[in-house]
Amino acid sequence: MRYLNAICACLLGLLISTSVLAETPSEAQKPLLLELTEVKLSKALPVLQQLEASEGADMMALFKTMLNGDLYYEKETKRLIAALKEQSVTRYSDLFTGAALNELSSNQVKKIKVNNTLRGYLGEAIARMQLNHPDSAVRTDAVRSLFSDLGPNTIELIRTARLNEQSRSVQEVMDVALALYRAAHSDDATERLQAVKDLEGSLEPEVRNQLTKLAENDPSRSVRKAAQIGLDKIDQQAEMYGFINQLFFGLSLGSVLLLAAIGLAITFGVMGVINMAHGEMIMLGAYTTYVVQLMLPNMIEYSLWIAVPLAFMVSGLAGILIERLVIRHLHGRPLETLLATFGISLILQQLVRTVFSPLNRQVATPEWMSGSIEINPLLSLTLNRLYIVAFALLVFMILLIVLKKTSLGLNVRAVSQNRDMAKAMGIRTDRVDAMTFGLGSGIAGIAGVALSQLTNVGPNLGQAYIIDSFMVVVFGGVGNLWGTLVAAFTLGVANKFIEPVTGAVLASILVLVFIILFIQKRPKGLFPQKGRAAE
Amino acid sequence: MKIKHLVSGIALTMGASVLSISAMAADTIKVGVLHSLSGTMAISETTLKDTVLMMVEEQNKKGGLLGKQLEAVVVDPASNWPLFAEKTRELLTKDQVDVIFGCWTSVSRKSALPVLEELNGLMFYPVQYEGEESSKNVFYTGAAPNQQAIPAVDYLMNDLGVKRWVLAGTDYVYPRTTNKILEAYLKAKGVAAEDIMINYTPFGHSDWQSIVSDIKSFGAEGKKTAVVSTINGDANIPFYKELGNQGISAEDIPVVAFSVGEEELSGLDTKPLVGHLAAWNYFQSVESDANTAFISKWKAFTGNPDRVTNDPMEATYIGFKMWTQAVEKAGTTDVNAVEQAMIGQETENLTGGMAYMNKNHHLSKPVLIGEIQDDGQLEVVWETEGLVAGDAWSDFLPGSKDLISDWTAPISCGNYNTVTKTCSGQNY
Amino acid sequence: MSSFLTNFMSFSRINGESKVAPFVVLLLAVTALASASNLLMPQDSVFYVSTYTITLLGKYLCYAMLALAVDVIWGYCGILSLGHGAFFALGGYAMGMYLMRQIGDRGVYGNPELPDFMVFLNWSELPWFWQGMDQFWVAMLMVLLVPGILAYVFGWLAFRSRVTGVYLSIMTQALTYALLLSFFRNEMGFGGNNGLTDFKDIIGFDLQSDNTRVSLFIITALLLCGLLVLSKKIMQTRFGKVIVAIRDGESRARFIGYRTENYKVWLFVYSAMIAGIAGALYVPQVGIINPGEFSPINSIEIVIWVAVGGRGTLIGAIIGAILVNYAKTKFTAIMPDGWLFALGAMFVLVTLYLPKGLMGLVAQLKDQQLQSKQRSANNSSNEKAEEGHA
Secondary structure, three states: OHHHHHHHHHHHHHHHHHHOOOOOOOOOHHHHHHHHHHOOHHHHHHHHHHHHHOOOOOOHHHHHHHHOOOEEEEOOOOOEEEEEEEOOEEEEEEOOOOOEOOOOOHHHEEEOOOOHHHHHHHHHHHHHHHHHOOOHHHHHHHHHHHHHHOOHHHHHHHHHHHHHOOOHHHHHHHHHHHHHHHHHHOOOHHHHHHHHHHOOOOOOHHHHHHHHHHHHHOOOHHHHHHHHHHHHHHHHHHHHHHHHHHHHHHHHHHHHHHHHHHHHHHHHHHOOOOOOOHHHHHHHHHHHHHHHHHHOOOOHHHHHHHHHHHHHHHHHHHHHHHHHHOHHHHOOOHHHHHHHHHHHHHHHHHHHHHHHOOOOEOOOOOHHHOOEEEEEOOEEEEHHHHHHHHHHHHHHHHHHHHHHHOHHHHHHHHHHHOHHHHHHOOOOHHHHHHHHHHHHHHHHHHHHHHHOOOOOEOOOHHHHHHHHHHHHHHHHOOOOHHHHHHHHHHHHHHHHHHHHHHOHHHHHHHHHHHHHHHHHHOOOOOOOOOOHHHO | OHHHHHHHHHHHHHHHHHHHHHHHHHHEEEEEEEOOOOOOOHHHHHHHHHHHHHHHHHHHHOOOEOOEEEEEEEEOOOOOHHHHHHHHHHHHHHOOOOEEEEOOOHHHHHHHHHHHHHHOOOEEEOOOOOOOOOOOOEEEOOOOHHHOHHHHHHHHHHHOOOOEEEEEEEOOHHHHHHHHHHHHHHHHOOOOHHHEEEEEEOOOOOOOHHHHHHHHHHHOOOOOEEEEEEOOHHHHHHHHHHHHHOOOOOOOOOEEEOOOOHHHHOOOOOHHHOOOEEEEOOOOOOOOHHHHHHHHHHHHHHOOOOOOOOHHHHHHHHHHHHHHHHHHHHOOOOHHHHHHHHOOOEEEOOOOOEEEEOOOOEEEEOOEEEEEOOOOOEEEEEEOOOOEEOOOOOOOOOOOOOEEEEOOOOOOEEEEEOOOOEEOOOOO | OHHHHHHHHHHHHHHHOOOOHHHHHHHHHHHHHHHHHHHHOOOOOOOOOOHHHHHHHHHHHHHHHHHHHHHHHHHHHOOOOOOHHHHHHHHHHHHHHHHHHHHHHHOOOOOOOOOHHHHHOOOOOOOHHHOOOOOHHHHHHHHHHHHHHHHHHHHHHHHHOOOOHHHHHHHHHHHHHHHHHHHHOHHHOOOHHHOEEOOOEEOOEEOOOHHHHHHHHHHHHHHHHHHHHHHHHHHHOHHHHHHHHHHHOHHHHHHHOOOHHHHHHHHHHHHHHHHHHHHHHHHHHHOEEOHHHHOHHHHHHHHHHHHHHOOOOOHHHHHHHHHHHHHHHHHHHHOOOHHHHHHHHHHHHHHHHOOOHHHHHHHHHHHHHHHHHHHHHHHHHHHHHHHHHO
């Protein structure tokens, strides 16, 4: 562990020192850099602009460090310093030479503040510098991030870069930028018309905005018409991608519902036990993730994979304990189990409050789950949601296999169909009960790991999902895993398609009312159990 | 025979306890603390209870007040709104406290208010709120909308050049009123209706996908866009996470929040929040001698070096200071005398400068806007030139623009209509 | 055979055991005593009962009435409603609306027509469902009708399609949850999260005077007793006997030829109306009504009051509600963190060890006494017989 830590630190150090060429700032830059340490936040922008235009040392390191909020200066010498924070230790190094400054303490240095205006500027300045970056993906991003602010200087830079550009995809993006500029600033109507034609096929929001402007205000009729045609095409595409986006939102909400409900589908659906403490099993799983991250602060990237089996065990054991201590004694009295498990849920919530504090706990999102994949400027899918949809389906498949292909599954099905007959065949029903309840609770724990990435990890986490989970199971049909799957995705998608029309609150109310009415019509849900076991 | 003995025994002990209570009452000045210690609001309110206890302890070390020691009476309304009324009555009649520090949510204050007015109690309310209220029996030391929301919008409009506005809030009174005020304010400033998007979500909302995607497309129309967030508590983190995941950074679309402070940020993964804004009257990061002293005292009192301070704590601090000054000025803890003595009191802000209690029972305070940093602190990026006087009745709502509050003679009214020259709805 | 016997036992228990009269007398005596000591005794007297205590007692009695409503359907018909808080809150809102309208132009904005929360949210006119609520009789009608009609519609749909047991419980929970979300919405016109508050007077009497408070308290006690006796009587009629039959074997009752769903619906409506009355009495005494009353947790708590007292006994429900709430008041004052542990443990222990609640415990103890007496009597008679033989 230590070693890994040290290696990481070394690598990061290396990264910084390589990006910082051991150059010294020129004479022209020095007073500007000094000014940077003294200037008020609101007056810092011109200083930075002068620095960008100045000759001499590469300002990339300065801008990047500043953008990350890691730029400090030594109070005495006013020399600029980069800070590298890892956990509770902060290391300082000279910004330009990269030399480590281990003797500095935190009260000898002062932070150079940044605000959003500066961050915005720094981002663009870095993009301008990156137009000749060796990586073509970086170049593409650089050009795209310049779209929103295409001044003559920037356009000049892009134009020069375009001449030497080899990559086809980067060329395309650069052409869009140039066309955008021409469409906005050219005095010649034919040139604008050509620019509008060049912009065809691009879905960038800036393109759409520019076309809107042209379609409304351009003096030339043909330009207005061409812009309108382009606009209509984009809107058509936007509508389709909007639909796909909404579908994705619905599926993602559905997968959350599925994860939350699937454990309940086992305890409630197969065993017939109303487990009001089900939400707290989810909560235990989420807290397990928190504890894992607390114990292994250097392994955030892997923490979820460690947490999944652990959460299964923690919640599973808790479930078995509850079954052995309480539910066993209430066999065949479903309404009483409801009350007893509600009591257990209160105790568990308060326990978590006492042990972990009532405040929400921090669960970090690993790097590989942050951000989104952009399919095109109109459609991007967030990674965490994508992973959770996949994860929910995976858990569902595994559960299905466990129930269909293993001896435990066989026993579980036998007991749920006819307890007395199973007993007569030599199945130890009490043990199967405990295992089933443990399995259902364990799955809820796994759901908790996934939910810790989407919502707050706090004592009320379970409460937020319990009613929804019951709705999903009842709607899908008790005792039918496929029903739960269909119900979860149906409710998720329905909710997300109603939401834009009615707002979030009314959407959830409407879904609830719909379920209430549906159950009156079909009391056994979408896929009722058939045969004698159903009675 | 036996029963007679029993009854007289009970009567004796009860009488004794009554006696001892009245004897105690003569010796100490009682300070009631009405903050939820359990339930959903416990997270926020427990801190304020500890703040009051710290202030009481400190005052007692200085020799108490009017030569008497202060005694804190703590009750737990358990985040249950009707219980706030019940516990207020308990504090005022059973414990006979001289002053109450308490409440967080608007509904808890509304619940306690009729009891305070009936029994002529005195309460200090330390949280930012929607305004539209001024009671003789309450002093409001948190921010009114014009001390938080309007300066924040001014900052976004003038300094960041924001042209399009998303007003996102949790569906309850504070966001509703604040957004009503902001909408009217923005329209008065010439913002077109299609450049304002208003959205409400339920408490604890966690699925922000559609709303964030709406905000994203609303902000992609070429004009600088900002979100003014009155989203409450728990719903915030999923909201900011979703913003981060959908690739919206603070430089693109900044979010300015009125309910996100140091306490809410402590122990959270602040990575997705860096650069977003918050508007308050106090930040822990502000450097002043008073603040440094307050923070170290707080850390010592709680025995936890990681504890943070926040705006409602400062409001409690100012309220407590002013109350002790007013009691000293009046020479008594009698509610009517203290109420009159409170008006015009001045005390030091923790961020430097003085806070001033106005005739409408609201404070004049500076307004600060801070950017969230990666360590969970907020760095001041803008502040008002001078003090801003809290406005009980908003000038931007049709129902209240003619109302003023003035608790000095000759008006002596919390909602005086300047047009009809009447004092409406006061029955005391 | 054995099931028939147990059914018969439980059936006979209802008609035989747990006499109402002594309980009603006790309840009324305490009420009269407390009221008299509040109004007649001087404040510094040892026997003075403070107004604080009176409002507290009044609140307990409202909860007791609510518990009574739940016991009527759960104890006697086996319908476990996890949504009775909804009927309670609806009754409360009906009363709250009347009280709001009574404020008239004494609100902070001085608007004679609109309640304050509507004024500052820029509502221009009173919504239709607020019309007429300034009439006391209309409001009282609504207290009964709104919960009643909701219960009728819900019950008619649910019972006719034979949604029973667990499913019904979950549906009632969904119902109250949906109402909770709706009432939180400010567009609904019920004051959103803040609810309705700052009431001034009720049919001309000042709500802040001790006389009004005591009167409300007495009315609550009287109504509670009245409803207790009425419920008891209903259970002794033919209707009540069919209800119990449905609880113990719904299909059998149906096969015999009873339209069980009709019986269930009407009992459900009756129970919802009691809950509505309880809510209407609760609001003026507590001074506020807000959507929090709809929260599913509250409804589950009501069930535990009944379980603690003993279901199917009516008196048990009342005792349970008063006891648990008294414990809550005391516990939260002493150790706020411990309360949830205690409440949770109470749920578990009562269901595990006291399935019939406190009343069941009392009955059990009595039985044991009786049996041991009988046994000793038997023994002695046997001995005598043996002696005779000898």
